[in-house]
Amino acid sequence: MNIIETSKLVKRYKQHTAVDKIDLDVREGEVFGLLGPNGAGKSTLIGMLVGTLKVTEGSVRVLGKDISRDSSSIKQDIGYVPQDLAFFEKLSAYDNVIYWGRLYGLRGPELKAAVQEALEFTGLWERRKDTSENFSGGMKRRLNIACAIVHKPKLLFMDEPTVGVDPQSRNSILESIRKLNHNGTTVIYTSHYMEEVEAICDRVGIMDFGKLIAIGTIDQLVTETVKEEFATIEINNMSLQLAEAIKRIPGVTYCDRNQNVLTIHVNPEIMSTIQLLEMLISKRIDIKAINVEKPNLETVFLTLTGKKLRD
């Protein structure tokens, strides 16, 4: 079952189209990664999915309901972890989570139990009485998450929840996302960190210029998008003539020389990287080092958008 379905979704600000005819399906129970460079339209898309931005054209169904008609009941079942630390720094962690719990209608013992659970889940129960302004960056991020999961949402939107945290806290946050997902929460996750997305996401959608330019599992995206193999080869006694000769080998689509290092793209349908290396060795070319790069999400992103994710 799809927990999110959008059809020809458009968001326009005067002349600027921030989201352009997006058809997106997110399945219940998955961790869906949404990738895109700054200004790609991710936040606008999420704004429409969580009901804070009005849709210009198209339709959005979340949890099987139309967001324009059933916004209130949809909001009861979604959680939102914004990129900013959106809580009250002068209040204690406990008071903050209580506040957000109340906004979702929790009261009395049910609220207290939910707050304890959220704070224990994020490892903040022992520090619950401390004002959050005294927390470390990682703890603040975890409190940001606790505020969003106190009401046990079925669908959780996480907008770059690990920005500016140390690796240890990042691992802890990623682990908690896995646990949430394991407990049945569907997660929409946006991040600039490709390795995070690769580590936790079942499927990924890539956005650029307001459009969804690719969607699928990471393996699917790599297979379908990246048609070439990548290698860097360090050669002793490198010459311009040698680099030109390699560039002319059938199957080599790209060859760039930087002193003794060649960056090579090979079309595997014509020649694999291994075959190319065998050929170079047979020609007695003095190879000092070889690095064959496995295509990954970064490669996919680069291929599709022509830029790195953190550009």
Added chain:
Amino acid sequence: MTVLLNNLKRIFLKPINIILMIVVPIVLNLFFISINNAEQLYEIGVIDLDQSELTKSIVEEIKIAANTHDYEDDIDVINSDLLNSNINMAVRFPENYAQDMIDGKCPKVEIFAIEENTDSIPLTMLIASFGTNCGEIGKLCDGDEDKFYDVVEDYLDGTFKAEYGNFDLSKGEKIDRAVNSLGYLAMGMMFLMSFATTLLLEDKVTRVYSRLLTTPTTRASYLLQHLLSYIIVAAVQVVLIISLLPVIMDGELSFGDSFGVTIQVMLVTLLFATACIAIGLTISRFSKNNVVAGAFVGLVNLPVLMLGGCMWPRDLMPEWLQKVGDYVPTTWFLKAAEEVLYENGMGAAWKELALMGGLAVILVTVSFVVETDDKC
């Protein structure tokens, strides 16, 4: 009510807010009223050419409300001291003043004062009235000096003292003082409310507001709870200040002679506070950050306070400025407060109350309805 309760917690957790709410208005009132008190001590020159028992009695009575200074019969010195503001006025009792009174002749007392200065009017009227009455007593006593002084003594112990008491702190003056005091309160209230409503701005800047809109809480509910929380804060402030100030001022200040009038003053002040909140809410709603809001607060509040007569009497301003001042909420507030303090009831101030209420409704509606670029 989650937003409302949380707002109250945020406001009362900050000691600076308590200071702004309660301490500053009280200190301001004490300061300004003590200045006013100091100014109200009249300096009166006395030229007593008669040196009779009667004139000495009158001078003793004048001393209750003013500092007196004895002068020789030298008009140049009197004029010089009047021009240099060393004295507010001077009184000249002619020779045989008492005897002429006893003879029923109604002798005149000369008053020296600067023509444009209104300080001398109450005392001039009082002495004129006293002279007329003594003249009448003189006629009735038919030249009997002992009888005259007996009756005058009774008169001084009774009516004259009562009139003098009135001169010291008349009802009008008491009300003026209370209105002035409310003006200082308005000053504190406008700034407090403008800054208190920046909680809304804080929520926008920290993105709490946009996150909150992903919860089942609607924007209207959120803004309404903000509004209510500020009204509660204002109510606490109004009740505390209006109850505490007269006690602290030890009778020097009163917001009405009866409980009913005091309650009406509180209600009028609360309505004014609501208008202030609406102004603050509107500023916060349409400002991107605290810097912009702070600039707007200054731009709006200062002229409104100045034109409304919170910093100085409106009568001191040119007529055209007073006309401009007719359109600011501080003027409406002080006019309405004056009406209820004069025990004319809130009905007499319906126009001013309607204007304050109307302004609040319009601004709150604009804040609720108009969408901004950030969709907040």
